[in-house]
Amino acid sequence: MKENFKRKSGISEGNLWERDIRELEALRRQALLRVLATTNLAYMAPYLSLARTMDVKMSAGSKVTIQIQAGDTLPQEGYIVVYLRTSTSIDALTHKKNIENVLYTFRNLSSQAFEPFVNISRTGEYQEVFAYSNDEEFLVEKIDGDDKIVLQEMKKMAVEKRMHSLVRFIDLIERAVDRASDKRE
Numbered sequence: 001m002k003e004n005f006k007r008k009s010g011i012s013e014g015n016l017w018e019r020d021i022r023e024l025e026a027l028r029r030q031a032l033l034r035v036l037a038t039t040n041l042a043y044m045a046p047y048l049s050l051a052r053t054m055d056v057k058m059s060a061g062s063k064v065t066i067q068i069q070a071g072d073t074l075p076q077e078g079y080i081v082v083y084l085r086t087s088t089s090i091d092a093l094t095h096k097k098n099i100e101n102v103l104y105t106f107r108n109l110s111s112q113a114f115e116p117f118v119n120i121s122r123t124g125e126y127q128e129v130f131a132y133s134n135d136e137e138f139l140v141e142k143i144d145g146d147d148k149i150v151l152q153e154m155k156k157m158a159v160e161k162r163m164h165s166l167v168r169f170i171d172l173i174e175r176a177v178d179r180a181s182d183k184r185e
Helices: 002-009 011-055 149-160 164-184
Strands: 062-078 079-091 096-106 117-122 127-132 138-142
Touching: 002 117, 062 117, 079 164, 096 149, 096 164, 117 149, 127 149, 138 149, 149 164
Parallel strands: none
Antiparallel strands: 062 079, 079 096, 096 117, 117 127, 127 138
16 A cells, blocks of 8 residues: 555655655644643733723732632543632722632633633623633523522523534533532432
């Protein structure tokens, strides 16, 4: 078979090895760059959020505290869901705000800078949900209810909007959450 390929393509076996090595090195570089981009995005996310949402001049002297309240990895067959619950306290000179965030995301599932995720942000006033699969398939909605209800509602909305990738990822998160609660009971 190799002989046939070499004769048809005119490529020697040595050149095939060199090309394979170059392709592997390029893949390693791309993987490393993705890891660096993801890590740096994670470090920068709080600052980017503040820069986009706060009046920068008015927020001088403000204090932002993020406390991790709970976290868990929910290993499944072929993938891992990460659960993280945090409390963010924003203490500005003129006001205070507390936000509870519940994040469900995947670990090392895709090659995108951001893994697919569902984030539930709760303040005393409202609950906002951001579900993301990729740059074409994401939803931002205000939905009441506990995590399971939120996941069900977001999946229904994604089905209605024919966001197949988002539906699949929310379904995987739901399964992991259900299995984890079955084990706890």
